[in-house]
Amino acid sequence: MKIFLVAGEPSGDRLGAALMAGLRVLRPDVEFAGVAGPLMQAAGMASLFPMEELSVMGIAEVLPRYFHLKRRIREVAEAVVASDAVALVTIDSPDFGLRVAALVKAMKPAVRTIHYVAPSVWAWRPGRAAKMARHVDHVLALLPFEPPYMQAAGMSCDFVGHPVVAEALASEEERAVWAGTGPLLLALPGSRRGEVSRLMPVLGEVVGLLATRYPGLRVALPTVPGVAGLVREMAAGWPVTPTIVEEAGAKRGAFAAADVAVAASGTVSLELAANGCPMVIAYDMHPLTLWLMRRAALIDTVTLVNLVSETRVVPEFIGERCRADLIAPAVEALLADPSPQEGAMSLVMERLGKGGTPPGLRAAQSVLSVL
Incomplete structure (x- = not known):
């Protein structure tokens, strides 16, 4: 067959x-x-x-x-x-x-x-x-x-x-690689060249703002083969040099160890939920595409964690609101208190078939x- x-x-x-x-x-x-x-x-x-x-x-x-x-x-x-x-x-x-x-x-x-x-x-x-x-x-x-x-x-x-419920989580050894004293920020600019090109400069500015508040800030930047070269090129001038991650085990460890994530919209929010990592969603696209999608939208959130949990605990910064000066304070709030998202992330995994x-x-x- x-x-x-x-x-x-x-x-x-x-x-x-x-x-x-x-x-x-x-x-x-x-x-x-x-x-x-x-x-x-x-x-x-x-x-x-x-x-x-x-x-x-x-x-x-x-x-x-x-x-x-x-x-x-x-x-x-x-x-x-x-x-x-x-x-x-x-x-x-x-x-x-x-x-x-x-x-x-x-x-x-x-x-x-x-x-x-x-x-x-x-x-x-x-x-x-x-x-x-x-x-x-x-x-x-x-x-x-x-x-x-x-x-x-x-x-x-x-x-x-959903496949996220069956994906392997980090081993203790994979998580331990990321042990450190300062907060670990997971920067996730997406897997398509267009979204990477738009989001990477914003993420770099977010890192700069957070670095002034958290001198020990560490940044993990997972990527995929199709855009890895572009990600490396665009991260070269960031205020904190990120650790760019391509190997699967290192990615698992970063997701498990991260204190907070700023991520492009998409299924990555579910991967973060599987690891219990609080998140902020940021996304930008061509103005024409954004205008057309907003005119056709039937929902008030693009984040799957919000939709499946029937909450709105994950903050979103889309289009003209995809700005570092708005995103950084939301990240700081989660670093201070991640608990508002914890229950929603657990509920999402249950509803998606975990176990x-x-x-x-x-x-x-x-x-x-x-x-």
């Missing part, structure tokens, strides 16, 4: 690798093809082209690459049809993956189409669910409140748990149930 997988960014690569492992447990004869990141490739899957080509977010950011991405959409769809795959699983990156699914359904309706990570129709553009239903058979949801939205649009949907069947295996069970 062959399954075609398409991942578009590092978070999708992690989901894909866990799904592959789960499918191999349940169906040892399974084979894979598609678009993969380093984790999926390490699990034995060849990629049609580098996954990083698809790691683009925002209308204004996509426009310059529109024709290239359109060619890639057709190329991937044709590869699915040419293969003997029984299913196409598109993982996150809906602007790319769902267009592939639509072409595949039009060319070869027998292929079962499955989308992993329900689009946030509860946050904006609710009509996307109905459009998805035209060419998607089944959805794997990461958040417990999402299945009813998908089912109402005509697709089957299972809550499979249950690993999400990768649950996702595999769900995929096989519709084949």
Whole structure:
């Protein structure tokens, strides 16, 4: 049995690798093809082209690459049809993956189409669910409140748990590496070049302001291969020289040891919650993209910890409020008293499936149930 997988960014690569492992447990004869990141490739899957080509977010950011991405959409769809795959699983990156699914359904309706990570129709553009239903058979949801939205649009949907609950936490040795006397700040500028370019200067200013209040301040700066060079370049002039972290064990240790984090919006807030690390969310994007998203927004927060816990304990600094003079005082408040976020972070982990069947295996069970 062959399954075609398409991942578009590092978070999708992690989901894909866990799904592959789960499918191999349940169906040892399974084979894979598609678009993969380093984790999926390490699990034995060849990629049609580098996954990083698809790691683009925002209308204004996509426009310059529109024709290239359109060619890639057709190329991937044709590869699915040419293969003997029984299913196409598109993982996150809906602007790319769902267009592939639509072409595949039009060319070869027998292929079962499955989308992993329900689009946030509860946050904006609710009509996307109905459009998805035209060419998607089944959805794997990461958040417990999402299945009813998908089912109402005509697709089957299972809550499979969020992968953050199954990720390994730091060992005592990994955590001990970060032992020190001054507070440890975790700076997380994101995994896409555009968001890194916008957030790194702000993070540098935040570090400068905090360093005047905390002379022993230490800064950990985790990054991923696709943007590591840019992160190093932009951190070169920071008032406190950060420790740039790429190795997985060192990242785990930094997340576990950090006293507070300033992070880009996204699933990283859940990783911080898993480690009990209080956080401030900061994010900026192209003004056109920001304006359009605000006009379409159905919610008052972009932070998953706030949404899943049904609280608003994580402060956010988005767009024009993504300023160091606003962010630094919020960080200081958490350094003084992190307790307001502790209960919310614990509740989030419980609701996302901590202690249950690993999400990768649950996702595999769900995929096989519709084949």
